[in-house]
Amino acid sequence: MSQRSSTSIAARQHIVLDPCTLGRPFHLLDAFNQRLGRQLSRHLSGRFNHRHRASFAVAQVAIGSYVTGQGDAAWRAYTTPAGALAVRLDRRLLLAMLGYHYGDKSTIDERMPETETEQRFGAATSLALLDVLRACVTPSSDGGFTPEPLRTPEIGDRVIRVEIQERALGLTGLLEIALDDAWLSLIFASAVPRRAVATPTAKTETPLPARLPITLSARMLTKEILLDDVMRLAPGDVMPVRLPDTAEVLVGDTRLFQATIVEHGGSLCLTRFENLE
Template identity: 75%
Template sequence: MSSRHPSSTAERRHQVLDPCTLGRPFHLLEDFNQRLGRQLDRHLAGRFNHRHGAGFVINHVAIGSYVAGQGDASWRTYITPAGTLSVRLERRLLLAMLGYHYGDKGAMKIDENSPEIETERRFGAATGLALLDVLRTCVMPSMDVGFVPEPLRMPAMSDRIIRIEMEERHLGIAGLLEIAVDDAWLGLIFAAAAPRRATATPVAKNETPLAERLPIRLSARMLTKEWLLDDVMRLAPGDVLPVRMPDTAEVMVGDTCLFHAAVAEHGGTLCLTSFENAE
């Protein structure tokens, strides 16, 4: 007589629970992760894709535990009134952004073994701050915070890590953007992710459409002029730069060019007319 035994313990697969997640509403963070991913996508599109023809996209956002290891030297930590944040971007992605920023997209080569130069350090610091500010807009959209650098500080083992999977499709590279948040910032994220209770205030009928209430700031870029760095460094008060008034101007919303418009003069005032959608 034979009997069947259940699978051995080694064959069973159990989900390992992170004790740091117990009793906390991590199940609410999926919508927040998706919102953060969309905001980062918009930021990358405006700063790199639309302006330089790059192909940066966000593939996945998740929150997990901090694991010390390789890449720790690339963390940049900042103190804010709300708590401590750290950010690191894998070097292949940073070098791709640096190349697009300086117009090397034609024959760009990503060499992660090349020595780091001061330009890369400054660009990496500025890029990290810009990405942290995207997180800030998702958590506290109406409040600005100051980011004070802490060069020698690493993420704590108790920090949670927001891991953002990114890729640059034209170069065929992928990597991680990681943001470490302390317990104070994690509490703010939970508050931002919590569902809002419906208010009892009735919605007014015939309310003005959103498009007629939403203010948009337009900026006109009249001209650009290329100079050698040495010539720029020699500029002094009283110098005159000869320029020619252009026939058209770029009309921008933030860093994105939406229209091309003709430059005209009316009553001694420069005006923009004949708006055409930018391709």
């Protein structure tokens, strides 16, 4: 191999450094990006996928410099006790969420003028997504988000870019969150490993599953009867029903699992839980 070829191959393997990142631990943010991606995916699944049979998923999370001329939506700016940030969501994604929320897929048309409903829904959705970011950075609440006059981030500002896909509709778009230095410092603090601090006495903490109680309810069967028949029911009456083989398992009104009904020791039990997502 010639000297020229070896030199060009070596040059292609060099990593180009952004001078704005020097002196700060950006190389430690991969774990934070993955954690934020998982939490955003969980939020989208709970709000849209489980309730409306949507297929939103986070494909990638990265932190980079702000670039002008990208995106098709205006920024929404907010201040918090921790600092200032701004957020925007590609309109095609926002319209898809709006369509699933109201059960009207005809709203997913970027040629339509913006409506007041879309503005209100976009503001509420932006705040919900920012809450996910805050939970990843500062688990304890430190106040709300106060809207600020519309502004655009400046060149060199750091921006979290989240690529979101809606597979059923074949859509891909960006969620972008611009950070000020205070918020960026919070993210670094949550990403940099903390040194273990020796404590004089070890405290026994309650296991995490015990601190997150979730109430499950099982719906084994439903039966439709006439209101006139209901009015004639009296204590001791027997309503004939046929027990099915499976039951629905719910959290609130959300169907999460389908389970098999079995009898054990004279009691009815549920087993073989299957995800309904």
